Amino acid sequence: MAFECTKEYIEDIKSLISNKQSAHLTSKLKILHFADLAELMNQLLAIESVYLIKILDTHKTSEALAELNEDTREQILQKLSAKEIAEELEELDTDDAADIVNELSDEKAKRVIDQIEDEDHVEHIIELLSYEENTAGAFMAKELVMVNENWGVPQCLQEIRNQAKNITRVHSIYVVDDKGILKGRLSLKDLMISPSSYNISQVYIPKVDYVTVATEVEDVARLMQKYDLEAIPVVGNQLELLGRITIDDIVDFIKEEADKDYQLAAGISKDVEADDSILELTKARLPWLVLGLFGGLCSVYIMKGFEHALEQFPVLFFFTPLIAAMAGNVGVQSSAIIVQGLANGHLKGSAWSRLLKEVGLSLINGLTLGILVILFGFIVGQNHWVSLTIAISLLLVNIVASLVGTFIPIILHKRGIDPAIATGPFITTSNDIFGIFLFFHISKWILGF
């Protein structure tokens, strides 16, 4: 059952394509799940994938197209005509179709939409494109099973059979009134065990979780995770049922968001993978390194300002990487906890209590580290005043760095900027500079140079 997209397999397919062995390819690829076909196509040249799209069943290639890496899909779509793209979109659920239309140029999108024959499908796609990015409206699909509360059980069963033909999986059956307002839900199980003389209004469950088209996808994900939902209906302002979001899309969303945050924390600014090109990887990584370079140059200038202390206290200059590293580490620790708390909606309590807590935490960590440095000083016979200076600096740097790490993400979040961008190089670099600045000022004050 496990599909392995090995090098040999890819080579085999490539050679079949170059020899135009369409019959052989069709029978070989027929057994693949569309997700496996997408995995394969991610490894092929665009022109090879286009050949496959032309010879294979649209039902499968359309789903594979929706699963592809964005870059790969872009290259393939460029090689397909508006008519060919439209044929693929006809097969897809509205959410996937809208996503693909969204990636096309305005002009091509228009031509593609004109070529789609199913008018309802077009209308639905255009509706989905009208909602703001990252909202439930833009994320939902129009495919759902909907029954009227006034229907009888047999009519309802018949309607479900009709509607379900176009829907891959029936998650829930939603119950609406004559105006299309969401009233509740119905489980197939309950429907099956209901007497056929019943009306739907006697059978349905009036309690139903829902979100509105304006709800952020992040909040939808949180809700579905919390309440273990497999699908959630999306409604408009008048509670009219407009679409539904299913858990498989939310799983992808959660994974992508987590990957993105992880990369941001590591100083990678675009969504890249180990197997992307060197150019792609450079574009994602170099900007943060340049930021680090400028931060480092600032530190050079701070230290130049204390050059006169070199002769008397050279050891201070040996300790700067330690101070900088500590400031960076503490900052990243603090910000990571805050970024996660914000993302998970767990952050409670006032800014004031958070400040007290961070200071308390830094006091404990800073004192421990300070004591270790003083012990180290005793062991190696370091000037006691120098040890004390370093210990006090570590304590204060800990406090400042943790406050920076705590409050920068909170402030960014309040201003509507993704706080994840703060964790990582941004916090590290600014804390490096703060740390070294503080360290030399404290040294000057204690050692009096």
Add this chain to the structure above:
Amino acid sequence: MAFECTKEYIEDIKSLISNKQSAHLTSKLKILHFADLAELMNQLLAIESVYLIKILDTHKTSEALAELNEDTREQILQKLSAKEIAEELEELDTDDAADIVNELSDEKAKRVIDQIEDEDHVEHIIELLSYEENTAGAFMAKELVMVNENWGVPQCLQEIRNQAKNITRVHSIYVVDDKGILKGRLSLKDLMISPSSYNISQVYIPKVDYVTVATEVEDVARLMQKYDLEAIPVVGNQLELLGRITIDDIVDFIKEEADKDYQLAAGISKDVEADDSILELTKARLPWLVLGLFGGLCSVYIMKGFEHALEQFPVLFFFTPLIAAMAGNVGVQSSAIIVQGLANGHLKGSAWSRLLKEVGLSLINGLTLGILVILFGFIVGQNHWVSLTIAISLLLVNIVASLVGTFIPIILHKRGIDPAIATGPFITTSNDIFGIFLFFHISKWILGF
């Protein structure tokens, strides 16, 4: 619909508990979803939660118990008798029940199991406890709907009704033969539209994804995500159907793993939240800071070894934080991409091609940074040899740091250690040391001090 666990709400509940207003509490909490009740209980004292558990419906409190933070649950379980815990476990699905039993001391677990009345339930829990941690066996639940391929459609419908009573949600109906071997699956939808004269063997879908009890949960998650599965059957060595895993548990797993990796990358070694106690947070953060401290002290010693260069080239010492920061950043970038590639199973190609790629990438980044440093040197009138030294060091440090960042996670992974532990402070600290070591050796070689 949105439940908000506000401070006022919590205070209100606390005062009702202290006044033993059980009737009032029961009616007030009846409307809560168990996930909301868990959210509330996470904010209460253990003794207050125990009071709620005693007055509320076990059906709801058991589910809430399963949703609680582990620390909170531990405190509550300590205050409940074996009999009381057994009553809660009777209501839970086997997977949640087994998780809770797993958290008890051996002695208490035994007493609790002895008190569970449903013998099947006990047998199932004991079976689940027998599988190795992090495998599908330990993660699955025994609750599923199973039909025999030889049954007729009407018998099957009747059996499903009987079995489904004990199951919150019917994801899939699994078809087995007389020996219990998994043969395929059946959708309720297909069953509903089949003539009643049919046998199940004429209706079921023989193609079914499955995993074995020994499959790692990580692989199960990857599979379910890739193929958009809502549930997957778990089989034994003879393909006998033993249990099933549902997507809601996988969603929690994916989120928890992502949070853990994110925290590890930020140098936080335990699963903590912003609202945990200062002590908990210190335990998670201090060890990495101490590691950073020892790393910093190593750097001090490396620099002490080059003390004689201080007089002639003090500027080198001003550049150490820059070199260290760059080495750390590059290492974290490389390792983050590898850790993610390993986690997502995307890492392809040989170690040799990866090495070439990393070197190529570092050459581009290192050359760019080197040119910027030389430009900076021109502008501020820095000794050209010093600028060149720093530029060459940046280039080499980039290469070494990216190789360290790439291969440490790969090696850890090969040895069965979670590579996520490498990203963050571990890589940063070791790269700081390597960077400074390289920098001074290159300086010595070029500048000849």
